[in-house]
Amino acid sequence: MPEHTAAADFAALLRELKDRSGLSYGVLAKRLHMSTSTLHRYCNGDAVPADYAPVERLARLCKAHPEELVELHRRWVLADAVRGRKGAAAAETPPEEADSGTGPGQAASEAAPPAEAASAGAPPAAPADADTGAGPAPARRRTRTAVLAGIAVAAVAAGVALAVGLPGGGSDGDGDGGRHRPVGAAGVTAEGTAPASSSPPSAAASPSSPAKGTGPARTPAGSAPAGAPSGEGQKSGVPVTVRAEPYAWESPCSQRYLADKPASEMKPPPLEEGAAAWVAAHGAVSSGQQYLRLTVQGTGPETVVVDGLTVRVAGKRAPLAWNDYAMAYPGVGCGGGVQTRAFAVSLDSARPSLTPEPGNEDFPFKVSESDPEVYYLTASVSAYDVDWYLELKWSSGDRSGTLTVDDEGRPFRTSGNKGRPAYEFPIGGDGWVPEGTTKLE
Template sequence: MSEQTASADFAALLRELKDRSGLSYGVLAKRLHMSTSTLHRYCNGDAVPADYAPVERLARLCKARPEELVELHRRWVLADAVRGRKGAAVAGTRSEEAGTEPGAAASEAAPPAEASLADAPSAASVGATNTSPSGAGAPPSAPTYADAPDTAIPAPARRRTRTAVLAGIAVAAVAAGVALAVGLPGGGSDGDGDGGRHRPAGAAGMTAEQTAPASSPPPSSAGASPSSSAEEKSPARTPAGSAPAGAPDGEGQKSGVPVTVQADPYAWESPCSQRYLVDKPASGMKPPPLEEGAAAWVAAHGAVSSGQQYLRLTVQGTGAETVVVDGLTVRVAGKRAPLAWNDYAMAYPGVGCGGGVQTRAFAVSLDSARPSLAPEAGNDDFPFKVSESDPEVYYITASVSAYDVDWYLELKWSSGDRSGTLTVDDEGRPFRTSGNKGRPAYEFPIGGDGWVPEGTTKLD
């Protein structure tokens, strides 16, 4: 799908919702805390928002129906994906015109403070990892969360870190290529006697994980770190969308994981349902954020989802082939007594909250001995089908009252003769949700200057 088509489809639905609401651009822009000209560009198809949160807020202000919210998110994903591919192509063209490698150009564009691979998360921790192959004789292994920090990383920082990692890998590839050339006959000797002759063909620039035996998972591509699962039958193990060394163009799609998963643990079903536990007194707390500022607010306060967590998953194929999402399994990484922290409500007292049940909505009780997802009333259950042009969005409400729970999801997929399982978590850490029964609760009155005990606000 072309960029113009994807952007036009997205803008058309956005404009339809705006026109139907009867609200002016000025009124909507004021409520969304953005400029009128920016909103004009979104509705005219001249620009695509970098984040989905303001789009969803606009749709809810225009009283979009649940099915329209899902369709709007699908169109935004397509428009954003096409824009991303165009940006990569432009960067590559500019670097070629300048006589430099595309990877080197990306490295130069990254800020020095973010270009350190030592400070960036490993590729395997970015959010999706396959389980080990059956031939290895070992059971599938779960992610390791022993060293996970207690606070989340804001979404903008995560995106910048991914850029830094990719740029660093590109620089490493160029350096490794030079080292290989030096080790070849006629190019000098490194003193080991073989002059590099025993290095596998096509291994220049690969990381240790890529040149490891077939059972080792390679680095991630677009947030996924695929390796062969117990059911995967594909012989190659390269990142999704990339071809193995020496393979003709177009064959790389057959070797990688054909699906990507983006998890948003800071989505809100509505401000009225969103609460956070924080180990701070009310006097040391900032006012409640808007939804798009939730990630930064959580990170600043070390907050944990209270009572329930609302999770939005966007699942999309990496190519034209159809991928079947066979199911989602809840895995518990740890259970403890609920946090003895203060409970802060994100809704302002007296402000009405609405919104119906989303399609593709599921619920799970983390208090259960074996938590499992169940579709909300009126929703279908797995399996579902996805492709690059037809993504799916799943909304998961995880509730808990008796424990403080670390948990993650496993997404099972299949496509043709291949299948596998992806681990879905919060950037390498488990999702964390704690019960809040009996905890001191606080709210922030409109026009007030601080948090007060919940229920004490007098409404006019």
């Protein structure tokens, strides 16, 4: 989808919600803790928010219906993806081309003479005007680039020669000296299976055998396809991507975290977009329940069927004996409501499984690049401290596979909070106090 179309469609729905609410830009900006000019840029299509959290808060302030929330998230995903591709294309533009207008072919040809000198074993000779400053600026820049390229090639050639002369660098021993073992990102072989001697990067691997087309197990789920190293989605042939947001909030009133710190050492509750950083800073764990938002999108125009999501438990222990901190400020109203594509799971169960919330459909669903889906999962627990992750089963034509979805290479973690000391942060206060002791005026 063209950039202007994706951003314009997203902005159009934002403007529609804003206009319908009857609230001014100034009032909305104040409630969202952002500048009026920033909100103007979002609603005019001049900018796309990097995070979805402020968009969702804006929609809720404007009394958006559940169907509108889903459509708004879909449009934001498309606009954000287009912006990401634009940023990647700009990053791949060679600085020399952007500066001097020199094409790749010219740069390569000018670097060739030093490379030939290096291959002959002699250091490259600097051109006569390399240090004199003679000649036009672009010419001097290209000359310096060619000299540096020649020096680099010479250094690489010397390193190769030294490696060949070292013990074990030849063909004795195991036949390849360990130099021809194809290893990909994060200890995953080029064939897409973990090496026999490598440990999985997180607590546990999937207990089930990989299906045909399954990517490497226990890799992070992000903008690249889950189950494939970052940037390898197209190479792996996986036609679907999964973005997991493990610190999304259904509403501030519902979100709590356990932390092994006294109240005097805890920072005030964050906004939703700051939750991940707040959790990391305090070593906190989702308390009682975890609200997970999954965005599933195809990588091409073909239709991909999402056949189901399976919950896998990687570890189960007694609940954490930590303090329980509520994210809601006492007296502040809470929004929320059941989303479409909403599911629940009890991690206390011996075999946890997802069940659709009332009024929601169950799998399978269809996705493509222009038609993503958003799933909302509420995982609840009271009797255990649970490490868990998800397996997403997909199919497209004669291909199928299973993707592992987790918290950037680690399992999600949710602990029961029954009987734990609970704290809240009063509005206008300067610290946490025991929950229920705040007097509301």
